Amino acid sequence: MNIPPVKICFPEQEITKLKSAFEQILKSGILTSGKYVDEFEKNFANYMGIKYAIAVNSGTSAIEIPLRIYGIENKNVIVPTNTFFATPAAVIHAGGKVKFADADPQTFCISKESIEKNIDKDTIGVIVVHIGGVIPPYINEIKEICEENGLFLFEDCAHSHGSKLNGDMAGTFGDASSFSFFPTKLMTSGEGGMIVSNDLNIDKRARVFRNQGMSWEVGNINVEMGYNWRISEFHAAIGLSQLKFLDEFIEQRRRIAKIYDSRLKKVNGLEPLKLNKNLRHGYYKYIVKLDPEIDRDYIKKELKENYGVSLSGEVYDRPCHLQPVFHFLGYREGDFPVSESICKQHICLPIYPYMEEWEANYVVDSLREVI
Ligand SMILES: Cc1ncc(COP(=O)(O)O)c(C=O)c1O
Numbered sequence: 001m002n003i004p005p006v007k008i009c010f011p012e013q014e015i016t017k018l019k020s021a022f023e024q025i026l027k028s029g030i031l032t033s034g035k036y037v038d039e040f041e042k043n044f045a046n047y048m049g050i051k052y053a054i055a056v057n058s059g060t061s062a063i064e065i066p067l068r069i070y071g072i073e074n075k076n077v078i079v080p081t082n083t084f085f086a087t088p089a090a091v092i093h094a095g096g097k098v099k100f101a102d103a104d105p106q107t108f109c110i111s112k113e114s115i116e117k118n119i120d121k122d123t124i125g126v127i128v129v130h131i132g133g134v135i136p137p138y139i140n141e142i143k144e145i146c147e148e149n150g151l152f153l154f155e156d157c158a159h160s161h162g163s164k165l166n167g168d169m170a171g172t173f174g175d176a177s178s179f180s181f182f183p184t185k186l187m188t189s190g191e192g193g194m195i196v197s198n199d200l201n202i203d204k205r206a207r208v209f210r211n212q213g214m215s216w217e218v219g220n221i222n223v224e225m226g227y228n229w230r231i232s233e234f235h236a237a238i239g240l241s242q243l244k245f246l247d248e249f250i251e252q253r254r255r256i257a258k259i260y261d262s263r264l265k266k267v268n269g270l271e272p273l274k275l276n277k278n279l280r281h282g283y284y285k286y287i288v289k290l291d292p293e294i295d296r297d298y299i300k301k302e303l304k305e306n307y308g309v310s311l312s313g314e315v316y317d318r319p320c321h322l323q324p325v326f327h328f329l330g331y332r333e334g335d336f337p338v339s340e341s342i343c344k345q346h347i348c349l350p351i352y353p354y355m356e357e358w359e360a361n362y363v364v365d366s367l368r369e370v371i
Pocket of ligand 1: 058059060083084087129158192193
């Protein structure tokens with residue numbers, strides 16, 4: 001038995017189409033920033049129902065570029081500590097100061113209370129990360145807090161392509177948002193990212209930033225402290241192909257999640273996240289909370305060695321404020337108790353498009369036996 005934690009999915013007919021797209025790109029001589037990038041941006045904006053989408057080379061640069069546009073130098077940006085390195089790192093690379101905030105124990109996302117506690121006269125914005133694909137049900141309250149305090153709201157949607165709350169897509173609540181197309185994500189372009197916004201200023205300036213800060217409008221002049229954040233035509237062609245299947249991939253993941261939901265109710269010691277009924281969860285991760293007395297390392301080892309079930313990594317097993325690289329920010333263990341405890345006490349079950357029902361049942365049966 002071999003149940004992997006994730007599986008990248010390229011429908012067979014798409015591989016044939018991609019081969020011909022690659023041939024076309026090679027013959028055209030336009031290998032970067034061409035018609036595939038344009039089309040990827042257009043289709044992604046349409047999918048999101050948003051005005052502007054700007055494709056870049058990673059989910060990390062899709063965070064950093066808008067932050068540079070907001071001009072965060074020496075200002076405080078409130079960031080969840082329960083996130084990936086890239087979120088706070090982008091703030092630091094853009095010249096801002098990271099103020100970590102704690103998580104909400106129900107959603108694993110940044111908590112409203114912790115945002116409010118962190119706002120001071122130097123705060124310029126807030127970043128929300130929709131952990132595992134969960135849009136926090138209080139996102140509109142966070143939006144109001146930001147509006148009342150004159151702060152930008154940025155959504156890091158690296159986990160939440162296609163997730164919706166009350167019909168609104170992840171990435172449409174904030175002033176600007178970022179997506180990652182790293183291979184483990186809900187859709188991939190190999191490497192790549194997308195900035196989305198309804199703000200024309202973000203659209204115009206992000207295009208300048210991603211291209212070494214050069215403005216074509218006034219000739220080859222460097223007007224911003226940009227970088228090479230461009231995406232190639234090959235990556236865009238892969239992203240375009242995957243985007244067509246995003247909703248199908250999500251429905252496939254939701255089918256497996258439904259099996260886990262119903263069967264895990266009867267397993268002691270485990271508790272799937274309680275989700276808002278108006279959330280269309282894309283299930284980048286299927287998160288299960290563990291009772292504190294359960295030894296996660298033991299469970300993972302047993303499942304792999306004796307049952308052939310590999311759990312994916314945790315969403316995060318260590319909050320960012322405890323990562324050695326961020327020690328200089330002065331945080332200590334105990335500063336964010338909710339994040340510290342949820343990082344220690346959850347697992348993520350295998351979930352991917354076209355996973356078989358019996359595989360999901362086998363995962364639950366194995367888990368129950370190990371526990
Ligand atoms: C929450 C979050 N933000 C940003 C990123 C960075 O994306 P990329 O690897 O495409 O740069 C990731 C990647 O895993 C992520 O999980």
